[in-house]
Amino acid sequence: MADKKKVYSGVRATGRLHLGNYLGAVKGMIALQDGYDCIFSVVDLHAITTPYDPRTLKQSTRDVILDFLGAGLDPAKCLLEVQSKVPEHMELAYYLSTIFPVSKLEDLPTYKDKKALHPKYVNLGLLYYPVLMAADVLLYKGELVPVGIDQEPHLEVMREVARKFNGMFGKTFPEPQRFATEGEYVPSLMGPGKMSKSVTGSYILLTDDLDTIRRRLAGAPTDSGKAGGDVPTEGGVANLFVLMSLFGGRQMYQKFEQDYKEKKIRYSEMKDTLSELIYQELKPIQEKRKGFEENPELVDGIIQEGSEACRKRAQETIREVKEKMGLY
Numbered sequence: 056m057a058d059k060k061k062v063y064s065g066v067r068a069t070g071r072l073h074l075g076n077y078l079g080a081v082k083g084m085i086a087l088q089d090g091y092d093c094i095f096s097v098v099d100l101h102a103i104t105t106p107y108d109p110r111t112l113k114q115s116t117r118d119v120i121l122d123f124l125g126a127g128l129d130p131a132k133c134l135l136e137v138q139s140k141v142p143e144h145m146e147l148a149y150y151l152s153t154i155f156p157v158s159k160l161e162d163l164p165t166y167k168d169k170k171a172l173h174p175k176y177v178n179l180g181l182l183y184y185p186v187l188m189a190a191d192v193l194l195y196k197g198e199l200v201p202v203g204i205d206q207e208p209h210l211e212v213m214r215e216v217a218r219k220f221n222g223m224f225g226k227t228f229p230e231p232q233r234f235a236t237e238g239e240y241v242p243s244l245m246g247p248g249k250m251s252k253s254v255t256g257s258y259i260l261l262t263d264d265l266d267t268i269r270r271r272l273a274g275a276p277t278d279s280g281k282a283g284g285d286v287p288t289e290g291g292v293a294n295l296f297v298l299m300s301l302f303g304g305r306q307m308y309q310k311f312e313q314d315y316k317e318k319k320i321r322y323s324e325m326k327d328t329l330s331e332l333i334y335q336e337l338k339p340i341q342e343k344r345k346g347f348e349e350n351p352e353l354v355d356g357i358i359q360e361g362s363e364a365c366r367k368r369a370q371e372t373i374r375e376v377k378e379k380m381g382l383y
């Protein structure tokens with residue numbers, strides 16, 4: 056695998072995955088696992104920067120691994136890692152933190168958003184998050200990072216850290232690029248903003264059954280656009296059309312677009328069709344996930360073996376970095 060392009064991506068251990076995670080990140084991972092040298096991680100060290108319950112964190116980590124496996128990540132093609140099992144992530148993050156200015160971290164939109172969301176939980180780890188994320192990818196000299204478009208500012212930090220390190224200590228790291236998928240930005244079901252685990256009512260989970268999908272879509276607003284003319288580019292109706300194009304393809308999109316133009320559109324019919332389309336895609340994922348869930352030893356083995364193999368690679372980078380930085 057040595058000469059293949061290196062790929063890294065991580066998902067926070069904050070519970071089960073939703074359609075945004077799936078379309079923006081996991082689909083990219085699946086597309087890359089065949090031809091690239093891939094490491095995919097559940098980043099539990101990032102999950103502890105916002106309020107969490109230590110009694111359920113391990114299960115949340117496992118839930119993400121199960122969603123990965125259900126969605127089609129194949130341990131024969133890629134390495135699956137649990138971040139906290141590879142402490143070199145933290146070690147590299149510390150080294151990199153010594154070359155990156157605090158002011159730039161304070162300016163990042165994700166930091167500001169999280170600060171506003173949890174004003175009583177503004178900890179050093181939260182500010183440090185993008186440095187740890189840079190370390191996550193650079194630890195494996197990752198070149199391609201399949202993540203949603205919301206992560207672009209963090210990718211920018213990563214490249215800046217890599218450039219700065221290379222400039223100060225000699226060429227060591229590549230400058231990672233984002234690998235974009237068609238669903239790089241999945242909107243919230245509630246209207247404004249992206250689909251996110253932290254916004255109730257905004258998401259559909261990969262493990263939702265048809266009734267739950269229907270119920271969640273039923274709550275999505277549709278009154279913001281008046282039918283006739285072009286499909287709106289903002290608001291609840293626009294979001295439904297985005298989901299329709301992602302799950303129903305061009306043909307389905309065009310059918311409802313035509314209905315919209317001719318003022319014939321019935322949103323209940325559109326939501327019903329969309330629910331079916333989403334469920335059709337999720338059903339095989341759920342069945343595969345269940346198979347892994349019923350075989351906990353197999354999953355333990357996948358986590359253990361993947362993380363051990365990652366650790367070996369991580370240690371090589373740490374040796375190189377320490378040498379270059381003049382550390383013992």
Ligand code: ADP
Pocket residue numbers: 065066067068069074075076077078079080201202203204205206238239240241242249250251252253
């Ligand atoms: P969340 O924001 O739901 O807590 P994470 O921050 O753990 O999810 O993100 C995991 C991955 O999923 C990242 O690559 C992120 O870019 C992607 N992602 C999250 N939400 C969306 C979305 N609504 N659309 C596209 N990609 C998304």
